[in-house]
Amino acid sequence: MPVIVGAYERISDDAEDTGAGVERQREDCHALASIRRWDIARDYEDNDLSAYQRKVVRPQFEQMLTDLESGVIKGVVVYDLDRLVRQPRDLERLIDIYEENPGYVFSSYQGDIDLTSPDGRTMARVMVAFANKSSADTSRRVKRKQAALVAEGKLLHGGRRPWGWLPDGSVDPDAKREILAGHARILAGDRISAIQDDWAERGVGPTNAQGARYVGSVKSGKAPGAVRHKTVQHALTHPALAGIKTYRGEVVAGTDGAPISGNWERICSPAELDAVVTALRDRARTTRGGQGVAKYLLSGIARCGACGKGMRGGVKRASYLYSCNNYSPDFRCGKVGRAGAPVDDLIIDLVLADRHRRRRGGEAPADAWSGAERLAQVQSEIGELIAARKAAKLSVAVLIELLPPLEAERDDLLYERRRLEAKAVQAKAAEAADVETREDFLTRPLDRQRALVLQSLKAVIIHPSGRTGHKFNPDLIEPIWAA
Numbered sequence: 399m400p401v402i403v404g405a406y407e408r409i410s411d412d413a414e415d416t417g418a419g420v421e422r423q424r425e426d427c428h429a430l431a432s433i434r435r436w437d438i439a440r441d442y443e444d445n446d447l448s449a450y451q452r453k454v455v456r457p458q459f460e461q462m463l464t465d466l467e468s469g470v471i472k473g474v475v476v477y478d479l480d481r482l483v484r485q486p487r488d489l490e491r492l493i494d495i496y497e498e499n500p501g502y503v504f505s506s507y508q509g510d511i512d513l514t515s516p517d518g519r520t521m522a523r524v525m526v527a528f529a530n531k532s533s534a535d536t537s538r539r540v541k542r543k544q545a546a547l548v549a550e551g552k553l554l555h556g557g558r559r560p561w562g563w564l565p566d567g568s569v570d571p572d573a574k575r576e577i578l579a580g581h582a583r584i585l586a587g588d589r590i591s592a593i594q595d596d597w598a599e600r601g602v603g604p605t606n607a608q609g610a611r612y613v614g615s616v617k618s619g620k621a622p623g624a625v626r627h628k629t630v631q632h633a634l635t636h637p638a639l640a641g642i643k644t645y646r647g648e649v650v651a652g653t654d655g656a657p658i659s660g661n662w663e664r665i666c667s668p669a670e671l672d673a674v675v676t677a678l679r680d681r682a683r684t685t686r687g688g689q690g691v692a693k694y695l696l697s698g699i700a701r702c703g704a705c706g707k708g709m710r711g712g713v714k715r716a717s718y719l720y721s722c723n724n725y726s727p728d729f730r731c732g733k734v735g736r737a738g739a740p741v742d743d744l745i746i747d748l749v750l751a752d753r754h755r756r757r758r759g760g761e762a763p764a765d766a767w768s769g770a771e772r773l774a775q776v777q778s779e780i781g782e783l784i785a786a787r788k789a790a791k792l793s794v795a796v797l798i799e800l801l802p803p804l805e806a807e808r809d810d811l812l813y814e815r816r817r818l819e820a821k822a823v824q825a826k827a828a829e830a831a832d833v834e835t836r837e838d839f840l841t842r843p844l845d846r847q848r849a850l851v852l853q854s855l856k857a858v859i860i861h862p863s864g865r866t867g868h869k870f871n872p873d874l875i876e877p878i879w880a881a
Contacts (some may be wrong), residue, residue, distance in 0.1 A: 403473035450485040473503035480529040561604035585827035587849025639673040672820035703861030705731040
């Protein structure tokens with residue numbers, strides 16, 4: 399029986415946003431698997447994502463590890479090991495899985511590596527260490543160059559020009575209007591796919607140097623001419639929109655730890671961009687794990703009162719219900735099911751009452767950030783240490799010991815400040831998208847309805863009904879209120 403494997407493709411910087419690089423890798427991986435007489439069950443593609451940056455989450459890489467652990471696939475084929483991992487910690491996660499599964503296979507154009515043997519693991523670690531050093535060296539050189547350009551007052555968004563600016567560096571008013579409208583829709587609860595469809599219908603979207611729009615292939619399930627989902631998200635979340643310089647997907651930071659600002663005209667503020675990025679990230683936690691767009695108000699929000707797992711909506715006898723379908727190998731639940739309409743009606747009433755209560759109580763004061771004084775103190779201490787080292791008053795060993803804890807605290811303070819700023823933007827957007835009546839609520843698209851629910855509730859627990867019969871009991875529906 400052929401070995402079932404997965405093929406992993408990745409490229410750090412897709413300059414044309416066409417996916418051509420990963421497509422070539424896919425062809426080579428499939429050819430290599432054919433030579434080995436392995437069957438590829440799935441392609442895992444992380445296009446335009448870095449494997450070096452620690453804060454970058456590669457969704458398909460994580461899915462691949464999950465599938466390896468569960469036995470869905472029993473090996474991996476890649477074009478090159480550094481396409482798969484560039485951080486030693488990611489390699490160790492992969493090695494742990496292979497050590498627990500001695501029969502798993504691994505192959506690349508560099509050659510097969512036995513990750514279950516000491517020699518194979520050592521070779522992989524050496525290769526990843528060199529790849530990591532290469533990325534670190536490049537990052538360090540680029541950061542120094544970008545800092546010099548800032549000091550000289552030069553324009554910073556060189557390379558591929560993000561959507562939103564004209565060739566002369568001025569803001570494109572049409573693109574700016576579409577970007578800000580996209581931000582408003584995301585903050586109101588719309589999904590990227592809704593914006594994707596709208597742009598396709600109106601012929602809107604980023605263009606390449608020749609003026610042609612970036613479009614996805616017909617096989618993606620969209621109509622011809624639809625802009626790729628990733629392209630839409632990238633266009634609406636590019637740091638350059640807030641005047642922040644990036645290089646190969648990495649934000650260029652100054653010596654104070656804050657992102658370096660370019661001298662071009664901004665389309666939005668950093669806080670507004672953070673609010674959009676946060677909204678997309680939070681929404682991803684309530685999706686159906688790649689199983690498609692939610693079709694019911696509480697899909698993924700409702701939770702089983704018996705096992706705590708998420709409940710999904712489904713049609714039964716011309717009506718719909720929420721049910722627990724948790725049938726994992728080591729646990730079987732499926733004990734809870736409830737007619738969907740009365741649950742939705744109850745939750746809508748609770749959400750409307752909560753919003754009415756908030757309006758009556760006035761606008762809640764924004765959380766005040768109390769770290770300004772400490773941030774200034776930490777940045778001052780970092781500057782003094784660096785100045786002392788430059789004046790040869792401090793050894794490198796002492797600097798290495800004292801600097802990292804201060805930099806970590808500084809980064810935490812900067813993150814907290816940006817988080818609160820983004821929260822304030824989201825609060826204003828929620829106020830603008832408010833609803834007062836059930837009719838208002840029901841006229842909104844489902845994505846916006848779900849967003850309104852999540853502004854009031856973290857989850858809805860549906861408890862087992864026991865022997866109460868088929869009569870709806872609201873006491874068995876437990877709302878978990880958001881802070």
